[in-house]
Amino acid sequence: MTAPINIDQLRQQQTTGFRWLRFQPELESRYQAIRDEGIRERARPVCASALVLFLVYALLDWVMLPDSLARQTIFVRLLITCPTISLVWWLSWRPMPSGVFLRVYGMAYLVGGLSVVGIIGIARLNNFPLPYEGILLMLMFGYFAMGIPFRLVSALSLIIVAAYLVMEAATGMTAPELAVNGFFIMTANIVGMVGSWLSEHRQRAHFLDRQMLEALRDQAEVESKRKSNLITVASHDLRQPLNIISLILENLKADGLPDEQLGLVTRLKSSVTHFNGLLASVLDISRLQEGMVKPEPEPLRPARVLAQLHETCGERADNLGVELAFSDHSGDQSVLADPQLLHRILQNLVFNALDHSGASRITVRAGADKGRLVFTVEDDGRGIDQTTRSKIFDPFVRSRKADDPGLGLGLAIVKELSELMDGRCTLAGDSGTGARFRVTLPSCPGEEAPEKALSFSPDSPHPGLLVVEDHDESRHWLQRTLSGWGYNVHAFADAEQALTHSETLSNAILVTDLHLPEKRGDQLFDHLSQKQAISGGVMVTADTSMAEGYNPSLRLWTLHKPLQPMRLRAALQQLMRR
Template identity: 35%
Template sequence: MNEQLIINASRAGYYNLNFEPELERLFETFQFKRIRRRLGVVNLVALVFFVIYSLVDYLIFPFEVASWTIPIRLFLVAPVIVISTIINCRTRSPRLFFFVYMASYFVCGMAVVAIIWIAHSNNVMVPYDGLFLVLSYGYFVMSIPFRHALVPSWLIFAFYAVAEVMADMPPDKLYLNMFFLAGANLIGSVGSYIQEHNLRSSFLNQQLLHIRQAEADRENKAKTRFIATASHDLRQPLNAMNLLLEGMPKPAPGDTETSEVQQKLKRSLDQLNGLLGTLLDISRLNLGVIKPHCSAFDLHDLVERIIEEQVKADDASPAMLNSIPEGTGIYSDPILIERILRNLLSNSLKHAEADNVVIDAEISEEWVTLVFRDDGRGIPKEHQEKVFQEFQQVRRNNGRPPNGLGLGLAIVQQLSELMDISLQLESDEGAGTVFRLTIPASDPVLPSAQESAAGGMHQVLSGVRIWLVEDDETNREALTAFVTQCGAEVVSLAGYGEFVAQLDGLNDASTPDLMLTDYRLGHSKTGLSVVKLIRKLADRFVPAIILSADVEKVRDLSDDRPDIVFLTKPVTPARLLSAIRSQLSQPVA
């Protein structure tokens, strides 16, 4: 639909109740669908009225009159109503619909005129109220289009006048009746005109709304594609930077300058990771891209891993205590819960300047209330609603500008609402802050027997053969360096083509112990293609890890393919090593 055409029609005023041909056809279809939706009710009411009036005729009219009026109502009007209803419910042609609709209205009106003429010809005085009801019903209940209602209504009026003349009605009474009926017809005509004019206005507004909605949908899809692309393109170098920094040689003893530079680089990279993740999260939330993928998991293990990674990233971190019992099961989205916890932890360490953080749980049969408590500077009562708004921060008492973007707690609230999690804030200035998140409980989860990846990384993969497929050179080199540093034997392959070539002569001795591949490999090939082919050709099951910078893709694939571990970029070295060791410890499928 041409938007300018609608705007021009709106400006023109359409006082003649007519649009340009293209727009008029659309309006005709719109009006046709609108009337047909209530056609059954409208015609049923009309049918009931004629049946009731047949009974009235039987009770009050003499036999010579009732013997005519009752058959007219029951054997002429009633069948016309039924037949017209059947035709109009089946037809898809607006023109045929409106012709049949108008014709049935005209037949009903003429039937009433005939009944009045028969009664008056037999000196039985009946009022013209029945005709008044028919006209009102046609104009306002049936909502016949103005031009379709105008002609039959005034024809009914004219035939009534002729019938009364034929019935020798006294002139003074005839003129009085004609005056009132003409007035009623005129009011109905004006009302029908106003009704259709308003309907046309509503139609134009609806068409503009549809156009705006379609534009908004296209813009949202474009934004979604942009965010996915930006997420992928920005996470790729960050992933390489993470791994390259981890693989840097340790400074020589006493080389404090190099050590400080490395620590500053690590802190800057962590901050960049956090800012990027925050911006992408709030963008995806605002676009409605994020969808929860719920499953049962151990809340204790999740919190323990987050604390371990925080301690490893910053030796000067405040004291953090995980008081959640091992095996505490909850049913929610583990990735989104992790994001909430990381944002709360970031808020406590960076903004609240807490010295101690305690994460506990209040457990009942149906719910687990996660209690996140810190001893930071607290949030004044008047600012407690403000902190959940986007780009809002509480200024510090020392006058220093706040860190970050002011999105962390906004993301916490939006993610909580997305997963129907009750979020409560308790805080007083100078007395710390408590966040409570009430999450559905699940059956207890058995504690994991796997080793922690937080320990030393060097040579922990000694003797492990890993095939790495990554088409991005920087990430490939970073991953190769890191995995080699951990003691693994790495076959580094620059894309799907090299991977296929490497399969020549595949035997049990050369089969990898683990496949580590990027998701997007170009030329319509993905990491899934790699895993599928190696498992098809190998004599044994090959564990696999797929890395991707597309967060939503990882979430969807994780649900569909539990036999593969999917990790989002940028991945921390500790998490990557933990995933590798976890996959290597899995029993053969």
């Protein structure tokens, strides 16, 4: 495997040029390896066409030349030239060290040229003069059709020309005739040399351009990976303390503080939630721009999509005093979409309306339209001004209103995610009152995957929550929050402790961090599911490359840190239902 070429080295070579058709040693060796492989591929059609031509010439010799002369020329063509061409064609398919095939290829050109010289010489000795055009054709074939490098083809061609002139002189051509023939042949040879030099110079320039593109692409990939790693590390390091703060604030609120302090806690909690939304938006748009998001479409029933959206957004709407209504008019059609990405699209639209529209009512509808599924999110708020409407889906575009929070990334993310799933999001209606966003996606008649079948009785008591979190402070506050909500919580620091305790469980809900020591959270979930110790779970992670959302076939929620208590509570309530 060859080492990558340095971009500065390529730029230096482009600056200094290569008039003498030579690169710096490292570049030259790479160019020659690529050139040799190209010549091997080129040799196959060239040899096939040359073989056909020499066979045609042999037939013409038989028709046009005297019998005695034809037998001699045909002998040269069929027993010397054609076998040489066939051997080169055969070798072009065989593995050979770099540079060896080029020398064989060049020798075949020399043999072909000398065979033409020999045929002309045989004709001279038989007092049947043949024209020198055969030498001209051979030279042009070597220079342009065969694509042999400039230096090698020039040297071989000079040998062929010299052999021809020596042959003509030896067979009695007069000096004036020899001078005329030599002039035209040398002129043709010079034209071929110039054309060959230009061709190789162009090939070398293209080689440098390709190497530069590959080097820039490799550099971009390295930078992309570095950026992705930075995003992941920064996400984890920022989200972990935010997660603890969010849980502490939830517990402070639950402890019944005085009104003034409770107001400060509420404002602080709102600020933490707002900061988490900003962080999530920046990370989402970064992942989209880096091509890190890969949708996995599957048939989904719109009614279930809307129900999950209500689970996520309902409490926030209630807290803001906004009526959130849902209606499904899709009939028997399913939507073909990635469940997590579709959930994120609709959630962003609803949250956008809650945060920016000043609406008292938001309606989310699902319906079929011309073979597609359309989700509409409509509010009765202040509307969007005409200037903003024209660029509403551009990144970092915000309303002109000074009190609008956010970075202006929510709708840009919606647009990108919709297009990833072969859909589109548009802003419908006029700028008068309210806003209506339409998300159009492919539909299909198939049913979505059913929720995982449970083996317990609907009336059986629930043994509670199994919490696994290796960070001590996060585990403490998460356990305290869940206990404050009335759940029976069993908390552990690693998967092994949870597995040991699970021997007595048959119907628990698992709440686990994804990145645990020794055994990952998703592996723990699979293991406990197979043992039927749990009936569902919530996977908590600071890795935002995993999309948030619900997987009904596994009965598994994925939530990002810092946890929003109302979202965690809504997910647990859904999993607890029978």
